[in-house]
Amino acid sequence: MKFSPLVDELIKSLQCLPGVGPRSAQRMTFQLLERDRAAGHKLGQALSEAMADVGHCQRCRTFTEQTLCPVCDNPKRARSGQICVVESPADVLAIETSGQYDGRYFVLMGHLSPLDGLGPDEIGLDRLEQLLQDEAPQELILATNPTVEGDATAQYIADMCRESSIRVSRIAHGVPVGGELEYVDGTTLALSLSGRREL
Amino acid sequence: MKFSPLVDELIKSLQCLPGVGPRSAQRMTFQLLERDRAAGHKLGQALSEAMADVGHCQRCRTFTEQTLCPVCDNPKRARSGQICVVESPADVLAIETSGQYDGRYFVLMGHLSPLDGLGPDEIGLDRLEQLLQDEAPQELILATNPTVEGDATAQYIADMCRESSIRVSRIAHGVPVGGELEYVDGTTLALSLSGRREL
Numbered sequence: 051m052k053f054s055p056l057v058d059e060l061i062k063s064l065q066c067l068p069g070v071g072p073r074s075a076q077r078m079t080f081q082l083l084e085r086d087r088a089a090g091h092k093l094g095q096a097l098s099e100a101m102a103d104v105g106h107c108q109r110c111r112t113f114t115e116q117t118l119c120p121v122c123d124n125p126k127r128a129r130s131g132q133i134c135v136v137e138s139p140a141d142v143l144a145i146e147t148s149g150q151y152d153g154r155y156f157v158l159m160g161h162l163s164p165l166d167g168l169g170p171d172e173i174g175l176d177r178l179e180q181l182l183q184d185e186a187p188q189e190l191i192l193a194t195n196p197t198v199e200g201d202a203t204a205q206y207i208a209d210m211c212r213e214s215s216i217r218v219s220r221i222a223h224g225v226p227v228g229g230e231l232e233y234v235d236g237t238t239l240a241l242s243l244s245g246r247r248e249l
Numbered sequence: 250m251k252f253s254p255l256v257d258e259l260i261k262s263l264q265c266l267p268g269v270g271p272r273s274a275q276r277m278t279f280q281l282l283e284r285d286r287a288a289g290h291k292l293g294q295a296l297s298e299a300m301a302d303v304g305h306c307q308r309c310r311t312f313t314e315q316t317l318c319p320v321c322d323n324p325k326r327a328r329s330g331q332i333c334v335v336e337s338p339a340d341v342l343a344i345e346t347s348g349q350y351d352g353r354y355f356v357l358m359g360h361l362s363p364l365d366g367l368g369p370d371e372i373g374l375d376r377l378e379q380l381l382q383d384e385a386p387q388e389l390i391l392a393t394n395p396t397v398e399g400d401a402t403a404q405y406i407a408d409m410c411r412e413s414s415i416r417v418s419r420i421a422h423g424v425p426v427g428g429e430l431e432y433v434d435g436t437t438l439a440l441s442l443s444g445r446r447e448l
Contacts, residue, residue, distance in 0.1 A: 053338060054313040056299045063295040066288035067263075067277045076339055078266045082296075083303055083312055084358065089265035090300040096262040097293030100255045100278070101286045113282055114253040139252060140275055159283060 057083070109181070111174050112139045112157040121146075127154050131188035135178070135207060137161055137195055145193065153191075156181065161199040162206055173203070175210065182216060189217045196223050256282070308380070310373050311338045311356040320345075326353050330387035334377070334406060336360055336394055344392065352390075355380065360398040361405055372402070374409065381415060388416045395422050 052058050057079060064075035082090035106112065107119035114120075121127055121142070132153030136142055142155050158173040170176065182190070192207055194200035208218045224242030225234050234242075251257050256278060263274035281289035305311065306318035313319075320326055320341070331352030335341055341354050357372040369375065381389070391406055393399035407417045423441030424433050433441075 053342065054303065054315065054318065056295070056303050056314050057312050057338075060295045060299040063288070063292040064266075066281070066285055066292055068280045069273060069276075074268060077268075079299070080312075080337065080339060081267045082265070083299065086265055087300045089262070090296055093262040093265055094293045094296030094300065096255075096259045097281075097289055097296065100259040100282065101289040101293060104253065104255050104282055113256050113279075115255050116253065119253065138279060139256075140279060143252065 106159075107157075110155045110157055111159055111177065112142055112155065121155060127152060128185075132191060133181070133185070133187045133189070134191040134193050135204075136193045137200065137203075141193065141195075153187075153189075158194070158203065161194060161197075161203040163199055170206065175207065178207070179210065182211065182214065187216060189219060192218065192220045305358075306356075309354045309356055310358055310376065311341055311354065320354060326351060327384075331390060332380070332384070332386045332388070333390040333392050334403075335392045336399065336402075340392065340394075352386075352388075357393070357402065360393060360396075360402040362398055369405065374406065377406070378409065381410065381413065386415060388418060391417065391419045 053061070060079050061072070061075045064070055064078055065072065070078070082093075103115045104113050105115065107114045107122055108117050109122040110119060112119050112121075116123070130153040132151075133156050134145060134151060134153055135156045135158065136145065137158050137160060139157055142157060145151050145155075156174075156178055158175075160168055160173050162168060162170065162173060190207070190211060192204040194204045204220055208220075211218050222245055223238065224245055225231060225238065231239070252260070259278050260271070260274045263269055263277055264271065269277070281292075302314045303312050304314065306313045306321055307316050308321040309318060311318050311320075315322070329352040331350075332355050333344060333350060333352055334355045334357065335344065336357050336359060338356055341356060344350050344354075355373075355377055357374075359367055359372050361367060361369065361372060389406070389410060391403040393403045403419055407419075410417050421444055422437065423444055424430060424437065430438070
């Protein structure tokens, strides 16, 4: 025996969300049906609208329902002549929250991963190359994740720009602020030492 | 800075789900937009349909989009003359999965909780009283949760039936199968001892 068809369908559909299994899907379904149908309605609508209308920014590839995202659409952001390359829109938000960057972005929407069929074209490097020619920025800041794939992607982009006059930099890796040396892993400490700066 | 309006709206709406905070909502949004728009579309539709069409079974109060749920609609389930009272539709599924019960159900959709404004009428006890008169079952099995509120609710229903000739029983509480005595709490062990049966 199962629940009624519509309830079953909702429980099954909710499991497309990352981290949601049959149990949590059931709990979510009952919570919405019992306590908050208005919120459920709103969520349904928000989902349908976002899935239908959200596309990619023509310049930086982040998610937006306009042709250009708010950052690319802001002429002030072009002044610094910097482009920061990140893996995902969430990384853009993280950097914006730091308040230390006023240039533009380029969002790869992933990283190089040949085994998964993600080559240079899939992460938009052809588009990035075109952008570098068109905008001729002064600096390209590589802010991909400090993982094997992220590092490889950064290296690939750096190699790509070797011929041009663009300054290519990689964000610093080291001990995070507020952390304790005792609990930092060896690789991070090694990077932190090799990347030391004079005071 | 935030994401674009539709993306923001989706991230905010997802937080109506129990256990979903801003971070998971963001991860869910990006996962759906990047990898699985079809599933997102389907989820949006399932939500809208369920919120609009799912109501309560006229007889047992569980969730269904029909007048009667499949269990109440099945004449075979009336034969045993038993009604099992549970707190939620998930409990119905749990009991059905055990395969040991072929009677009907009555779903309270909660438990007595005067402080939250949940009195006898809110959990449908007026409806249950009517049902007991109409169907005159042989046995009423109280399978509310073994919590303070669940026990109080069971006691209240038992008192309600004192005048009638219906046999009222409570499911057994004790050591769960596969558990180890060493790790079972004192109250459960005490109940398990006081509820012992001759072999």
